[in-house]
Amino acid sequence: MRNVSRVVSKTMIIEHVWGYDFDPLTNVVDVLVSRLCNKVNRDFDKKLIHTYRGAGYALKVT
Amino acid sequence: MLLKLPKHFHKKLSVRLTVWYSGIFILSSLVFSVVSYLFVFSTVRDNRNAIQATLSQYTAKAEDGGVKAVDALTRRQRKPSRRTSFFIRVVGRHNETLYLSNPQLWEKFDFASPSSSALEGRWHYYTSKRDGSLLEVSSARLSNGNLLQVGKSITDREEVLERFRETLLATMIPMILIGLVGGAFLASRALRPIRNLSLVARSIVDTAQFDARVPDNRSGDELNDLVVVFNEMLSKIEVLIEGMKNALDNVAHDLRTPITRIRIVAEEALDGDDAARREALADCLEETERLTTMLDTLMDISEAETGAMKLSMEDVDLSALIDEVVELYHFVAEDKGVTVSVNSARALYLPADRSRLRQVIANLVDNAIKYTPRGGRVEIQSLQEDHQVVLLVRDTGVGIPPDEVTRIWDRLYRGDKSRSQRGLGLGLSLVKAVIQAHQGRVEVSTNSSGGSRFSLYLPLSPAV
Numbered sequence: 411m412r413n414v415s416r417v418v419s420k421t422m423i424i425e426h427v428w429g430y431d432f433d434p435l436t437n438v439v440d441v442l443v444s445r446l447c448n449k450v451n452r453d454f455d456k457k458l459i460h461t462y463r464g465a466g467y468a469l470k471v472t
Numbered sequence: 473m474l475l476k477l478p479k480h481f482h483k484k485l486s487v488r489l490t491v492w493y494s495g496i497f498i499l500s501s502l503v504f505s506v507v508s509y510l511f512v513f514s515t516v517r518d519n520r521n522a523i524q525a526t527l528s529q530y531t532a533k534a535e536d537g538g539v540k541a542v543d544a545l546t547r548r549q550r551k552p553s554r555r556t557s558f559f560i561r562v563v564g565r566h567n568e569t570l571y572l573s574n575p576q577l578w579e580k581f582d583f584a585s586p587s588s589s590a591l592e593g594r595w596h597y598y599t600s601k602r603d604g605s606l607l608e609v610s611s612a613r614l615s616n617g618n619l620l621q622v623g624k625s626i627t628d629r630e631e632v633l634e635r636f637r638e639t640l641l642a643t644m645i646p647m648i649l650i651g652l653v654g655g656a657f658l659a660s661r662a663l664r665p666i667r668n669l670s671l672v673a674r675s676i677v678d679t680a681q682f683d684a685r686v687p688d689n690r691s692g693d694e695l696n697d698l699v700v701v702f703n704e705m706l707s708k709i710e711v712l713i714e715g716m717k718n719a720l721d722n723v724a725h726d727l728r729t730p731i732t733r734i735r736i737v738a739e740e741a742l743d744g745d746d747a748a749r750r751e752a753l754a755d756c757l758e759e760t761e762r763l764t765t766m767l768d769t770l771m772d773i774s775e776a777e778t779g780a781m782k783l784s785m786e787d788v789d790l791s792a793l794i795d796e797v798v799e800l801y802h803f804v805a806e807d808k809g810v811t812v813s814v815n816s817a818r819a820l821y822l823p824a825d826r827s828r829l830r831q832v833i834a835n836l837v838d839n840a841i842k843y844t845p846r847g848g849r850v851e852i853q854s855l856q857e858d859h860q861v862v863l864l865v866r867d868t869g870v871g872i873p874p875d876e877v878t879r880i881w882d883r884l885y886r887g888d889k890s891r892s893q894r895g896l897g898l899g900l901s902l903v904k905a906v907i908q909a910h911q912g913r914v915e916v917s918t919n920s921s922g923g924s925r926f927s928l929y930l931p932l933s934p935a936v
Binding site for chain 1: 804
């Protein structure tokens with residue numbers, strides 16, 4: 411909740427969650443976030459997780 | 473006239489070798505000559521001992537029986553000859569000859585001087601007035617005041633020694649010449665490989681062409697070994713330079729493509745509406761992200777390959793690390809419909825850089841999942857074998873065509889089947905470079921099922 415409304419990059423997520431960063435992990439993040447989106451966003455009008463292609467993801471209420 | 477010598481002439485190895493060779497050659501010849509001269513000299517010198525012995529024998533006779541006894545003893549000699557017979561003479565107080573053995577042999581010598589008193593106990597040489605031949609004489613005073621002289625012709629000996637000296641002087645010049653010429657020839661012959669080496673190295677320095685090779689005479693000696701090793705080194709350098717050139721070309725090409733794409737996207741965005749611009753910006757971000765990753769990975773690879781990569785070595789449990797990576801990829805594999813199974817019996821500790829090893833495993837697992845179609849299987853196995861740890865990653869995927877097997881480790885190389893997938897073509901290069909930085913090795917083969925099988929071998933104890 412610290413980064414509400416702010417776009418966080420995949421690298422930031424990786425480092426926050428696992429404490430390390432290397433190339434093929436972005437794929438892992440993509441998959442995890444899309445699963446999260448399925449659970450959080452589905453069936454709601456107001457989306458919570460937003461994907462910003464190229465930049466990252468953001469958690470905000472629109 | 474002075475010969476004009478090249479600069480540093482005396483420093484040249486060939487000159488020094490020549491000087492040493494001829495010096496030693498001449499010196500040893502000299503020593504040999506002197507020794508043989510001394511040997512000949514001492515052999516002939518036995519004369520004096522013989523004279524002395526005869527002198528004491530005759531002195532005893534003369535003391536006992538006077539001149540008559542001496543004469544009697546002299547006559548016992550058979551066949552008087554100048555070469556073998558002793559010269560026996562008894563001299564009175566006033567240097568007058570009282571007795572002379574075999575006068576026909578000795579009468580031509582000049583006995584006029586010196587006086588008998590000057591001769592006593594000394595060696596003296598009389599010269600023949602006829603042919604100049606020499607007579608070596610020792611004298612002893614008798615109790616009656618007369619002088620007894622015993623001697624022998626030494627003309628032969630002097631002739632031999634004289635001839636020996638002449639021969640030595642005459643052979644000295646050819647000896648020095650042979651020493652110099654032989655030394656120069658041997659030095660130039662022995663140093664030919666070095667000269668060739670030097671020429672080739674110079675030509676490489678001048679032209680930067682690494683295809684030059686030093687002629688190999690296959691003699692098998694030390695210099696030939698040097699030539700062979702030097703040529704091998706040149707081949708290696710040539711390969712490395714070629715590889716670096718290719719890698720640089722590839723990198724330049726692979727950097728140019730995304731940069732061009734960014735440029736085109738940005739140019740098109742200039743004319744588009746807000747939504748299009750947003751899309752274009754996102755495209756640009758994605759491309760720059762890709763570029764950054766690519767450059768980072770390339771730097772990592774070259775650092776690992778050149779040994780500049782910092783590895784913080786610690787005891788790492790390979791099995792735990794595998795579990796960690798597999799957990800990371802759990803959802804990825806699930807989405808893809810690929811089963812990942814781990815088969816590592818127990819904890820396997822080995823010295824390694826934890827995060828680098830994790831990255832290596834992740835790359836292999838990522839690849840395996842990526843190239844395995846839905847319903848396929850990825851198996852990871854770790855085991856201990858003698859003094860090494862083996863990590864196997866097998867999949868039931870598309871496999872690697874035989875003609876691409878050797879190239880998959882190349883930087884930025886992407887096989888035909890891999891082009892459709894996301895990726896940089898750097899993952900396996902990094903795997904290989906990092907494993908080699910750990911003193912390990914990598915292998916790839918094709919499964920019976922057609923999938924690929926990657927094997928990593930890591931040493932259990934760090935190589936010293």
